[in-house]
Amino acid sequence: MPHVRVRRSSCKPSPPFTMRLLGDRFVIDGVTAIDLATGTPVRLTIEDGRTRDALRERDRVCTELAGIRHPLLLPLVDFGLAAGRWFEAHAAAPPLRASRDVSRSAALHLVRFLHARGLGGDTAAVSGHLRPAIDGPRVAWRPLGVMLVIRSSIDAIRAVMEAHGPPGVTRVTICGPPGSGLRTARLLLARAARLAGFVPVDRHAVQVTPGIAHALEGRHLCVADWLSADDSLPPVLARAAAASNRRHVWIRFRREPPCGSHAAALEPLTVAEMRAMIYRDPCLGPHIEEVDAVTRLANGLPGYAIDALTRVRGERAGALWVHEVAPEYVATPGTSCLNPNTSADAGVTRLARVVEAARALLARGRHGRA
Structure with a gap:
């Protein structure tokens, strides 16, 4: 707990x-x-x-x-x-x-x-x-060690946060289907935002966290808009932009393909990146042939590759690996x-x-x- x-x-x-x-x-x-x-x-x-x-x-x-x-x-x-x-x-x-x-x-x-x-x-x-x-x-399952792969799209958004941009709200959209690692990207970008001097805030978290609004006054905000159907400016950003000319970042996370000049796709992993991502244990595997076979079927989506490699004799390790949980x-x-x-x-x-x-x-x- x-x-x-x-x-x-x-x-x-x-x-x-x-x-x-x-x-x-x-x-x-x-x-x-x-x-x-x-x-x-x-x-x-x-x-x-x-x-x-x-x-x-x-x-x-x-x-x-x-x-x-x-x-x-x-x-x-x-x-x-x-x-x-x-x-x-x-x-x-x-x-x-x-x-x-x-x-x-x-x-x-x-x-x-x-x-x-x-x-x-x-x-x-x-x-x-x-x-x-x-x-x-x-339950039959295989433990798996995974090394996170930093995509170029994540590095690009990190560069936007670290750059000296104009005052106001900078909007960025990052897109990825289920299994692409979009939730992991959200965590990586939240830490990057904090290190760049922003306060990372979820669009809805502010509304359900009483008394936190005053702590955000006068701060540079990085608002994460997680799978929201609302395309309007988050209220916390609207208030911050009206109160001062500080710079803020609005990151929208979407499942649908990218659309527009401010959108980027979470690119699929290459075969070499998939190989580097998976720890190949000398006792429990997976062997390189297994990794390559799964990679061909996963279409560059790490979540599906991890899910497949944790299975043993067709049984899933449901209690161990949970992906894309709301x-x-x-x-x-x-x-x-x-x-x-x-x-x-x-x-x-x-x-x-x-x-x-x-x-x-x-x-x-x-x-x-x-």
């Missing part, structure tokens, strides 16, 4: 935690955190007392983790420093329901995947990113940061023990068993 965790690395007293808007993106209400860029709950971890060297190492690890996906990793949607504190925001996801044998196999696969990505160090650096696991039915704009009740959800923490602890054991096996050279 989404909640806010505050960790302190020193015994020095800290000021009361009263921030309402963290990192120009996340709204905190008690122990509940909402991502303004999507309107969905997130799991937010906040730490203080870190040394400069520790922050550099944390930034390196988070940069790598933000660019990969695995069924046992919570997607890292944003991270960095805010008001002198380090924060990490993960997409909220239900616990993984799988048998102990399946969970262990997936955990060992995760260890090999992280090792291949240069993250084979201390378990503590990764344990906070693990998705909780609880006992469930035995977002909700209400927060689920949060749990206390002093008493986090017991079953979720137990699942993370169990996975952390498996990951640590697998690392020990790898260190002794027993790669086959790990």
